[in-house]
Amino acid sequence: MSESWPQPRAQPWPHPRQRAWVEVNEDALEANARSLCRSLAPGSALMAVVKADGYGHGAVPVARAAAAGGARCFGVATLQEGVELRQAGLSQPVLVLGNLTHPDELRACLHWQLMPTLSGMREALLCQNLAAGSGRAMAVHLKLDTGMARLGAPWQEGQRLVEAIAALEAVELAGVYSHLADADAPGDGLDPLTQRQQQHFDAVLSGLRQAGLPSGCRHLANSAATLRSPGLHYDLVRVGLALYGHRPAAHLGGELALQPAMQVRARVSLIRTVSAGVGVSYGHRFTTSRPSRLAVLGIGYADGVPRLLSNRLQVLFQGRPVPQVGAITMDQMVLDATDVPELDQGAVVTLLGEDGGARIDPLAWSEPCGTIPWEILCGFKHRLPRLPLQALRQPDGGGQG
Numbered sequence: 001m002s003e004s005w006p007q008p009r010a011q012p013w014p015h016p017r018q019r020a021w022v023e024v025n026e027d028a029l030e031a032n033a034r035s036l037c038r039s040l041a042p043g044s045a046l047m048a049v050v051k052a053d054g055y056g057h058g059a060v061p062v063a064r065a066a067a068a069g070g071a072r073c074f075g076v077a078t079l080q081e082g083v084e085l086r087q088a089g090l091s092q093p094v095l096v097l098g099n100l101t102h103p104d105e106l107r108a109c110l111h112w113q114l115m116p117t118l119s120g121m122r123e124a125l126l127c128q129n130l131a132a133g134s135g136r137a138m139a140v141h142l143k144l145d146t147g148m149a150r151l152g153a154p155w156q157e158g159q160r161l162v163e164a165i166a167a168l169e170a171v172e173l174a175g176v177y178s179h180l181a182d183a184d185a186p187g188d189g190l191d192p193l194t195q196r197q198q199q200h201f202d203a204v205l206s207g208l209r210q211a212g213l214p215s216g217c218r219h220l221a222n223s224a225a226t227l228r229s230p231g232l233h234y235d236l237v238r239v240g241l242a243l244y245g246h247r248p249a250a251h252l253g254g255e256l257a258l259q260p261a262m263q264v265r266a267r268v269s270l271i272r273t274v275s276a277g278v279g280v281s282y283g284h285r286f287t288t289s290r291p292s293r294l295a296v297l298g299i300g301y302a303d304g305v306p307r308l309l310s311n312r313l314q315v316l317f318q319g320r321p322v323p324q325v326g327a328i329t330m331d332q333m334v335l336d337a338t339d340v341p342e343l344d345q346g347a348v349v350t351l352l353g354e355d356g357g358a359r360i361d362p363l364a365w366s367e368p369c370g371t372i373p374w375e376i377l378c379g380f381k382h383r384l385p386r387l388p389l390q391a392l393r394q395p396d397g398g399g400q401g
């Protein structure tokens with residue numbers, strides 16, 4: 001490898017021999033954050049959920065773009081994800097959505113000014129002990145389980161817990177929240193499960209009000225709930241998928257102009273011409289029915305393209321669909337380019353995102369795989385460099401040829 005070979009994260013454009021990459025449209029992320037902020041109920045703010053490396057887009061650039069678009073704070077799943085934001089110099093409030101139980105983890109939260117999610121009194125007391133000696137209060141959010149049966153204390157215990165936490169002088173209750181299990185359910189209006197979860201959440205909040213107890217910032221909504229009803233917005237909404245430009249369900253968010261922020265591209269590494277009757281890739285799951293022109297791409301399931309899409313995937317070349325044929329392998333796949341004679345070695349095709357006025361959405365992958373767009377987006381591996389689209393468009397940006 002020559003010295004000019006780029007470090008994947010150091011070079012903002014694809015090297016002429018880069019086989020595949022992910023382009024991230026930071027302007028789209030910023031615009032999505034701005035549209036979301038405009039759609040919120042008065043008094044409600046946007047938390048950009050940037051866990052799982054910003055749903056595969058890169059947590060730090062996503063966080064920066066979301067903040068520029070009006071996001072007030074960030075949500076991450078793990079302690080390490082929170083530390084990554086701090087090390088990048090981001091100073092906005094960060095809530096760790098996952099459960100931290102070890103004193104070392106909570107001590108790190110205090111050190112890095114990350115807010116842990118508490119599901120009970122044990123962690124609240126640990127926070128009190130850690131913060132009491134430190135001279136600064138530790139901000140926490142209390143999570144209540146209103147019908148998801150994952151994290152959170154039973155909502156019936158909400159008021160008692162808030163009371164107990166309020167008595168800890170080194171702990172600041174910065175928020176009370178819950179998470180909805182079925183906010184993207186089909187149909188107009190709120191589905192019965194969401195209604196029931198909201199009733200439980202409201203019951204706790206009104207109990208707190210009557211008892212004169214603090215709740216801090218109240219929040220309940222993910223993307224689906226945010227798009228579904230302003231009545232679910234409270235003081236804050238925790239938005240992931242919609243920030244990245246995708247609607248959680250076809251019936252939600254049609255009125256918002258959300259732009260998908262990710263494009264996945266790959267380069268043709270070889271063109272072959274073969275006769276009719278030739279079996280392609282492992283297991284010969286495709287056999288040519290005519291003399292064919294095959295194009296090999298340097299991207300495979302180890303990069304995050306599900307092998308389940310073998311023989312079912314299409315890519316775009318200058319806006320035209322080109323079918324993938326045979327088994328998708330770990331590092332490569334084959335296209336049938338017989339009807340696309342312009343597709344040559346070195347040409348760039350689009351697996352996900354925009355190309356020549358056409359677009360492929362993660363839904364086109366998730367549905368045949370029996371999964372959801374969230375899993376497709378966060379499935380792209382770090383073997384694919386993340387490249388900011390704005391840098392690619394600079395006149396001296398190296399081009400995409």
Ligand SMILES: *Cc1c(COP(=O)(O)O)cnc(C)c1O
Nearest residue numbers: 049097179222223238239240241
């Ligand atoms: C991941 C997550 C979100 C964001 O969900 P989207 O559906 O992507 O908007 C919100 N809240 C919690 C607790 C989460 O874990």
